[in-house]
Amino acid sequence: MLRPNSKTTLYISNKVFRYAITIFIILTLNFFIPRMMPGDPMTNMLGEGARWMDKAYLDELRAEYGLDRPLHEQYLTYLSSLARFDLGYSINKSLKVKDLLMERIFWTLLLVFPSVIIGGAVALILGSFAGFRQGSMMDRLMTSLLLLLYSSPSFLFAMIMVSIFSFHLGWFPLGNFASGKMHGASYVLDVAWHLFLPIAILSLFEATYTYLVIRNSITQILGEYFIFVARAKGLSNRVIELQHVIRNVLPQFISIMALNFGFMVSGALIIEIVFSLNGMGTLIYDAVISRDYPVMQGAFLVLTFFLIAANFAADLLYGIADPRIADAKDSI
Secondary structure, eight states, X not given: OOOHHHHHHHHHXXXXXXXXXXXXXXXXXXXHHHHHSSSOHHHHHHGGGGGGSOHHHHHHHHHHTTTTSOHHHHHHHHHHHHHTTOOOBOTTTOSBHHHXXXXXXXXXXXXHHHHHHHHHHHHHHHHHHHHHTTTSHHHHHHHHHHHHHHHSOHXXXXXXXXXXXXXXXXXXXXXXXXXXXXXXXXXXXXXXXHHHHHHHHHHHHHHHHHHHHHHHHHHHHHTSHHHHHHHHTTOOHHHIIIIIIHHHHHHHHHHHHHHHHHHHHHHHHHHHHHTTOOSHHHHHHXXXXXXXXXXXXXXXXXXXXXXXXXXXXXXXXXXXXXXXXXXXXXXX
16 A cells, blocks of 8 residues: 555656656657658748759758658657757757747747636636526527637637737737837737737637536536535535536636646647737747748647646646545555
């Protein structure tokens, strides 16, 4: 029989082992999938003029970036470079991939992190309100509006918002993260002004799916037998809602928030393009168009890291949100 601390160590070790296997598989796919795409980095970099260039010159360029070697040798070089925390150089921009990512990831996180928090909080509040008042006018109205928004293409909604609030009304800038030539508090306020509309749009789309999950989960839990027993004991509605319903919804909510954090980074691609924001989204878009393998590999690696880290944190928080999960962990 393992001691409690040994059980916890074994549980965490198993989790780390599973995530390590997952990371290895993702790294392998991260290498092979870009190379399965049609097109060639050299011809994309040189443009239309590549058609009339000497083949020997193109082969020389490919050799410079190691693209002439067999695929398995490129794969081993890729893994050894990652072991040294070397992401290589961008084929299209001739800059270190690490520098490009460091420059862009801050702005994407500045866009995504508040959107996930605000959207999740709004979804939890509205979803709880609608779930506890199933069938009411407010429930039907909110569910219909958010379901319509969830079904709408994000780029179309973003373009409509830009057209109304930025182009016609002029309340917000048409693009960029800042106006420039500002310092201190003025710069912070200027960045907040530029990001207000993109964050609002991302928060809305974050809230739509999470709202539907929270609302449906609450309505399902309210029909469970243990809720009937709690009411039969004379517990007040507030106690039932907070201690029995919301407590059962929290693990699912944490899981959605963790997954959405990873998905929102990739989902910000559309918003960054619409608002002309130079974040990770536009960097990935440019890399895919130009078949810039090192940038694609580095960007997808960063996205993978954030997604796995968020899921790992969610696994650890499950026990706090629901003690039954912690008890199941200790029984391993």
